[in-house]
Amino acid sequence: MKGKVLLVDDEFSIRDVLREILERDYAVTEAESGAALQKALNDPQPDVVILDLKLRDANGLELIPIIKKRWPDTEVIMLTGQGSMATAVEAGKLGAFNFIPKPFETEKLLADVKCAFDRKQQNEENTALRRALETMSGSTSPVFRSREMQEVVRTIERIAPSDVTVLITGESGTGKEVIADLTHIMSTRSKAKIIKINCAALPRELIESELFGSVKGAYTGAHSDREGLFRQAEGGTLFLDEISEMPVDTQSKLLRVLQDQKVRPVGGKTDYQTNCRLVAATNRNPEDAIKDGKLREDLYYRISAISVNLPALRDRRDDIMPLANAFLKRFAGQANRPIRGFTPAAVERLSNFEWPGNVRQLQNEIQRAVLLSEGDMVDASDLSITRARPDNVESQDTNFTLLEGVERNAIIQMLKETNGNKLEAAKRLGIGRQTLYNKIKAYGIEV
Numbered sequence: 001m002k003g004k005v006l007l008v009d010d011e012f013s014i015r016d017v018l019r020e021i022l023e024r025d026y027a028v029t030e031a032e033s034g035a036a037l038q039k040a041l042n043d044p045q046p047d048v049v050i051l052d053l054k055l056r057d058a059n060g061l062e063l064i065p066i067i068k069k070r071w072p073d074t075e076v077i078m079l080t081g082q083g084s085m086a087t088a089v090e091a092g093k094l095g096a097f098n099f100i101p102k103p104f105e106t107e108k109l110l111a112d113v114k115c116a117f118d119r120k121q122q123n124e125e126n127t128a129l130r131r132a133l134e135t136m137s138g139s140t141s142p143v144f145r146s147r148e149m150q151e152v153v154r155t156i157e158r159i160a161p162s163d164v165t166v167l168i169t170g171e172s173g174t175g176k177e178v179i180a181d182l183t184h185i186m187s188t189r190s191k192a193k194i195i196k197i198n199c200a201a202l203p204r205e206l207i208e209s210e211l212f213g214s215v216k217g218a219y220t221g222a223h224s225d226r227e228g229l230f231r232q233a234e235g236g237t238l239f240l241d242e243i244s245e246m247p248v249d250t251q252s253k254l255l256r257v258l259q260d261q262k263v264r265p266v267g268g269k270t271d272y273q274t275n276c277r278l279v280a281a282t283n284r285n286p287e288d289a290i291k292d293g294k295l296r297e298d299l300y301y302r303i304s305a306i307s308v309n310l311p312a313l314r315d316r317r318d319d320i321m322p323l324a325n326a327f328l329k330r331f332a333g334q335a336n337r338p339i340r341g342f343t344p345a346a347v348e349r350l351s352n353f354e355w356p357g358n359v360r361q362l363q364n365e366i367q368r369a370v371l372l373s374e375g376d377m378v379d380a381s382d383l384s385i386t387r388a389r390p391d392n393v394e395s396q397d398t399n400f401t402l403l404e405g406v407e408r409n410a411i412i413q414m415l416k417e418t419n420g421n422k423l424e425a426a427k428r429l430g431i432g433r434q435t436l437y438n439k440i441k442a443y444g445i446e447v
Helices: 012-022 032-041 061-071 085-093 106-138 149-160 176-185 203-211 248-260 286-291 297-303 317-334 344-352 358-373 403-417 422-429 433-442
Strands: 003-008 026-033 048-052 076-079 098-100 166-169 195-199 239-242 277-282 306-309
Touching: 003 012, 003 032, 012 026, 012 106, 012 317, 026 032, 032 061, 048 061, 048 106, 061 076, 061 085, 061 239, 076 085, 076 106, 085 098, 106 195, 149 176, 149 306, 166 297, 176 195, 176 239, 176 277, 203 248, 286 297, 317 344, 317 358, 344 358, 358 422, 403 422, 403 433, 422 433
Parallel strands: 003 026, 003 048, 048 076, 076 098, 166 277, 166 306, 195 239, 239 277
Antiparallel strands: none
């Protein structure tokens, strides 16, 4: 996709020369006056504005703040035949990227435009990355204090610019979708969309038409053609969450699409070329999923060229309080509550809890505490979580690992606190109801 340059000069001959120089590499639009520029502010944002200092109806220096207010990320290059050091300094203070005197050298102009364009792209990437990190941290300052998560981010930084498929593993609530967002934002496909689908959330009979599209009449209820997510993600990223919950026969068709880079809609006779990057995620152990027949081994090897495992929150305790403080700041602001922080008792309880629902559970817990707290500090009594290892729960079954035993005890304790209300227990744990049912069955918990 070409960069966009807006030329603002009241001399047609200058605009004509500039257009001829730039249009090979950039999409060029023009404005012949300050008034025309004001109208152009309603148009799509350009990457670079080349602005003449002296227009018939305006002073270029006065237009810089107007441009930067409407398009804060757009870089402005001043162009003038009456240059002076004082004017250049003033233009820089107002936000101009550079100041070029007339007559200009073609190579110098092209180099300056390229530098301005590159800086805008870099600023956009930094902004997008910051927003992605905010999603994980819940604040305007990224929260990755633990060594484990810092290593995850370094891995994403290294692999994101390539088109290699990525498999993200980890327990529910650890932030797999956020890492998928981060991978997309840091990639060369960031200007296109990231399309997401949870494979566990769709009925078996609909997932193929959702992924690959379908033609009218392909099945009952197919009243029109359906585009499909592969085609919607063209040029961008397709994120398949809980891929091990996808029907095995659909997995074989997905494997064919990945190998051939072609997709055929359900009921269709024509293949369409596809160009999107695949990022997948699962909360199952891939080896166990293969052994249980939930994940095709050949598909696993195809999608796991790079595998990134997100540690559970209990395994990166350095992140608990930074995350908690970040969520507190966000939710207190949203609820307009003057809450300043946590009491030492609350910090102790948050820091030592096992967090079976991971970051999602922590986020829900802090949101609940903000709404229920009556003071300006969240106290332990405002939290629904209890001690990390309750003494009054059934003893741990020796068939479970230590980690599974901790999770089992946390579920038992939450079920006691909710009087066996599984929906409420799942909500407090920060996990789905079906996930809780599965764990109750797996751990042999009697409700």
